[in-house]
Amino acid sequence: MNDRHPAGSHATAPTDRALGPVERFLRMFTDIRSGEGTTALLLALNIFLIFVAYSIMKVLREVLVLSTSGVEGKALSSAGQALVLLGAVPLYGAIASRVPRRRLINIVTGFFVLCLGAFYALYTLGIPIGIAFYIWLGIFSVMVVAQFWAFANDVYTSDEGKRLFPIIGFGSASGAVVGAWVTGVLQHTVGIGFALLIAAALLLLGVAVTNVVDRSERRRTEGDLPDVHTSGTMPAATGQVRAATGEFRVPSEEYRQESGAFRAISTTQEIATAEPLQSTGGAFVLVWRNRYLLLMAVLVLLLNWVNTSGEFILSAFVKDVAQRAAASGAATEAEVYGRFYSGFQGTVNLVGMLLQLFVVSRVIKYLKIPAALLILPLVSFAAYSLMAFVPVLLAVRWAKTAENGSDYSLNNTVRQALFLPTTREEKYKAKQVVDSFAQRAGDLLASLTYLGGTVVLGLAYTHLALVNLLLVAVWLAIAVLIGRRYRRLDALAG
Numbered sequence: 001m002n003d004r005h006p007a008g009s010h011a012t013a014p015t016d017r018a019l020g021p022v023e024r025f026l027r028m029f030t031d032i033r034s035g036e037g038t039t040a041l042l043l044a045l046n047i048f049l050i051f052v053a054y055s056i057m058k059v060l061r062e063v064l065v066l067s068t069s070g071v072e073g074k075a076l077s078s079a080g081q082a083l084v085l086l087g088a089v090p091l092y093g094a095i096a097s098r099v100p101r102r103r104l105i106n107i108v109t110g111f112f113v114l115c116l117g118a119f120y121a122l123y124t125l126g127i128p129i130g131i132a133f134y135i136w137l138g139i140f141s142v143m144v145v146a147q148f149w150a151f152a153n154d155v156y157t158s159d160e161g162k163r164l165f166p167i168i169g170f171g172s173a174s175g176a177v178v179g180a181w182v183t184g185v186l187q188h189t190v191g192i193g194f195a196l197l198i199a200a201a202l203l204l205l206g207v208a209v210t211n212v213v214d215r216s217e218r219r220r221t222e223g224d225l226p227d228v229h230t231s232g233t234m235p236a237a238t239g240q241v242r243a244a245t246g247e248f249r250v251p252s253e254e255y256r257q258e259s260g261a262f263r264a265i266s267t268t269q270e271i272a273t274a275e276p277l278q279s280t281g282g283a284f285v286l287v288w289r290n291r292y293l294l295l296m297a298v299l300v301l302l303l304n305w306v307n308t309s310g311e312f313i314l315s316a317f318v319k320d321v322a323q324r325a326a327a328s329g330a331a332t333e334a335e336v337y338g339r340f341y342s343g344f345q346g347t348v349n350l351v352g353m354l355l356q357l358f359v360v361s362r363v364i365k366y367l368k369i370p371a372a373l374l375i376l377p378l379v380s381f382a383a384y385s386l387m388a389f390v391p392v393l394l395a396v397r398w399a400k401t402a403e404n405g406s407d408y409s410l411n412n413t414v415r416q417a418l419f420l421p422t423t424r425e426e427k428y429k430a431k432q433v434v435d436s437f438a439q440r441a442g443d444l445l446a447s448l449t450y451l452g453g454t455v456v457l458g459l460a461y462t463h464l465a466l467v468n469l470l471l472v473a474v475w476l477a478i479a480v481l482i483g484r485r486y487r488r489l490d491a492l493a494g
Helices: 021-026 037-068 070-096 101-124 130-155 158-187 191-222 253-259 268-273 283-288 291-328 333-358 360-372 375-389 393-417 424-456 461-493
Strands: none
Touching: 021 037, 037 130, 037 158, 037 191, 070 101, 070 130, 070 283, 070 424, 101 130, 101 191, 130 158, 130 191, 130 393, 130 424, 158 191, 158 333, 158 360, 158 393, 253 461, 283 291, 283 424, 291 333, 291 375, 291 393, 291 424, 291 461, 333 360, 333 393, 360 375, 360 393, 360 461, 375 393, 375 461, 424 461
């Protein structure tokens, strides 16, 4: 049907002679096959551009909201993000149920680009945009990234994704590093208004790359199919899974029972002549009635609850050090904050990049996805044990460096791979609930935990670390359950 290799044909790795120069270079980092290098690099470029644009806007967000609304405005905006997602996620799912994936991505990205144009116009007119921009960027940062990874999951089979996602993930890791440098340059040259337009231009370039990948992959894998049965005309959110041989197919009855897929088409003739499966429910409904997806949503909520709480704990330790330095006259608080966070973020980004390049693909290959999913909660458990029992800034700093570096590299890649054996509607609709709403809900719970613990109950920061240890224990148990279910779904989807 297409030129993908059938299941089981990848037992022997290709020789260097069978690979092009791009694949030979990439084999230093992952197990890549002949012809796979171009698409993998284009997808890495795609997410790279998204993250550079986001890095630019993230710094602008802080300037805009703090200059007009202060810290209270940030707190209000964080709560507003979760509320807006309650409406944005179902709307996204409704569009995904009606239009093909390329048109979906063009529509959504075009909307965010138009918003940037509107923010630019309002800013140049002197109209305050701080809170609106903060909420908008919180929506953008989760929805567009989730959409990109849904597309990558849709393009690749499970085997291909597990091998190539580490290369694609390097695009996001390097995009964050380059974006931080670009932002520093822009702040001193073009100003806030023009920086918004640069971010919009990067998003347009990224969506152009998406269109190139979509066309090339459809020609390669669906060129001999009737157009009505290809991803070029089918809605993005259909009830099909991607088989190991590359084609979209109706899931088996056993798969549906395991995963929660509902509609059945059984015979070969029915599969050959059936119209594309229609969506079976809204985004939140899909997650609620599917245990695998619900477990993933809980995992993401716990992950962000723990991680964001850890950021608050780190900030509290830094604040104490800064206040002591200011009292002694050694440095101002602003100088301490600047030196600490510039070094901390630079180290985290470097650790994440190195792990993404040299560790992630090997962990996935040899330990497999279920075991790899356990690594971050174990790192977090060690990190918050250190914070609770060795409450000094140096220990807290390196604990958070290990946690964030692992999260941004290995854990991010593994979480994306969990969607490889899901149906297309779960990739495009349910993924927005898992990666967008659950993430922001976790951030909100972290804020409430920090404020309730410190302001209302008067807890010390070490007590908050103990709370995180309890959350990590639950997170670890959820990760074990997800790993077991992933293993069964991955076998059935192929």
